[in-house]
Amino acid sequence: MAFKTLDDMDLDGRVVLTRVDVNVPVEDGRVTDTTRIDRVAPTIRDLRDAGAKVVLLAHFGRPKGKVVPEMSLRQIVPALAEAFGTEVGFADGGYGDAVSKMSEGDVLLFENLRFNPGEEANDEGFAKRLASVGDVYCNDAFSAAHRAHASTEALARLLPACAGRSMQAELEALEAALGSPKPPVAALVGGAKVSTKLELLSNLVTRVQHLIIGGGMANTFLAAQGLDVKRSLCEHDLADTARDIAAKAEAEGCTILLPRDVVVAEAFEANAPSRVVKVEDVPDGHMILDTGPDSVAHIRTVLDGCATLVWNGPLGAFEIPPFDAGTVDAARYAAELTQAGKLVSVAGGGDTVSALNRAGVADDFTYISTAGGAFLEWLEGKTLPGVAALEG
Ligand code: AMP
Numbered sequence: 001m002a003f004k005t006l007d008d009m010d011l012d013g014r015v016v017l018t019r020v021d022v023n024v025p026v027e028d029g030r031v032t033d034t035t036r037i038d039r040v041a042p043t044i045r046d047l048r049d050a051g052a053k054v055v056l057l058a059h060f061g062r063p064k065g066k067v068v069p070e071m072s073l074r075q076i077v078p079a080l081a082e083a084f085g086t087e088v089g090f091a092d093g094g095y096g097d098a099v100s101k102m103s104e105g106d107v108l109l110f111e112n113l114r115f116n117p118g119e120e121a122n123d124e125g126f127a128k129r130l131a132s133v134g135d136v137y138c139n140d141a142f143s144a145a146h147r148a149h150a151s152t153e154a155l156a157r158l159l160p161a162c163a164g165r166s167m168q169a170e171l172e173a174l175e176a177a178l179g180s181p182k183p184p185v186a187a188l189v190g191g192a193k194v195s196t197k198l199e200l201l202s203n204l205v206t207r208v209q210h211l212i213i214g215g216g217m218a219n220t221f222l223a224a225q226g227l228d229v230k231r232s233l234c235e236h237d238l239a240d241t242a243r244d245i246a247a248k249a250e251a252e253g254c255t256i257l258l259p260r261d262v263v264v265a266e267a268f269e270a271n272a273p274s275r276v277v278k279v280e281d282v283p284d285g286h287m288i289l290d291t292g293p294d295s296v297a298h299i300r301t302v303l304d305g306c307a308t309l310v311w312n313g314p315l316g317a318f319e320i321p322p323f324d325a326g327t328v329d330a331a332r333y334a335a336e337l338t339q340a341g342k343l344v345s346v347a348g349g350g351d352t353v354s355a356l357n358r359a360g361v362a363d364d365f366t367y368i369s370t371a372g373g374a375f376l377e378w379l380e381g382k383t384l385p386g387v388a389a390l391e392g
């Protein structure tokens with residue numbers, strides 16, 4: 001991957017148009033979770049230290065090309081100012097004027113870009129208008145990089161462009177996990193359904209040596225092998241697809257690891273009476289809700305022999321105890337190996353972050369992506385327009 005970073009750019013006295021993801025939850029005018037804002041703070045700090053005039057470009061909600069007052073970015077200015085430790089200006093028009101009044105180290109937020117239909121249309125004219133008020137473009141919004149919008153794609157091609165610190169960290173982690181990883185590589189894919197992860201599974205079997213399948217989607221693979229999963233969540237109509245993926249894996253030299261034992265219960269509810277059975281022995285009236293201890297021990301052994309792990313999706317219905325045990329156990333072991341310097345572990349997408357938080361290991365993985373859709377598209381092997389534009 002060849003992209004420039006803040007260290008490659010001349011920033012002193014320059015107006016740096018900085019795309020950030022500050023699409024944070026707001027209740028009664030107050031930001032309730034500042035994670036996304038905190039993630040871009042290092043970029044803002046480095047830009048200001050380098051003498052840049054920092055113009056923030058962002059979206060908020062889905063106003064669909066119209067001005068929707070409740071989706072104004074003005075309401076998050078106080079949260080930005082607090083996180084960045086400096087005053088943050090706001091402009092909802094007269095952009096050229098507002099920028100011309102900036103001094104080095106100033107931070108100015110533009111109004112929600114999606115109020116303009118040109119943003120989501122990746123309109124060249126809109127991008128040119130943005131470009132005309134800046135000298136340098138910096139993208140620090142990996143989570144918006146799967147969308148070709150004016151502020152993520154067209155604009156990057158109009159100005160000298162670079163990645164901000166959180167974008168840089170994300171791209172370096174993804175490169176280490178699947179771009180040019182240290183082999184052997186394991187991918188652990190869990191979650192509810194095969195149907196939502198078909199492209200991801202098809203891509204991963206060509207890239208990794210071990211594909212560990214857990215969660216509800218494992219049931220579809222087990223049923224495709226002729227096992228009776230009884231009342232378990234299972235996409236029976238995808239049996240052929242599951243067999244195709246297994247065949248592709250074999251042809252590519254990728255081993256697929258399915259559960260050998262599972263935790264079953266009669267009800268999908270917290271603390272429902274449960275027991276561990278072999279996958280061949282799911283009792284009538286029961287459903288599979290977690291990967292069993294013998295299977296997790298097997299996963300541990302596979303991880304022992306791997307240098308890299310990519311993780312997406314829980315091994316069971318982790319939101320309801322005791323069906324979080326498999327996910328928690330496997331996550332803690334991956335974290336241990338990572339902390340011992342034996343494993344590069346990268347996780348992300350959907351529920352994965354909350355599952356790893358629940359296991360208390362979110363800080364012990366090499367990298368955890370909070371990027372959702374962009375992370376999944378990257379696992380699917382797709383080119384992300386916002387990243388491609390940075391690579392020039
Ligand atoms: P995903 O968003 O595709 O990663 O799926 C995550 C969801 O899968 C979580 O809500 C889990 O509760 C659910 N899940 C995982 N394993 C099972 C299972 N064996 N049966 C039903 N749901 C499951």
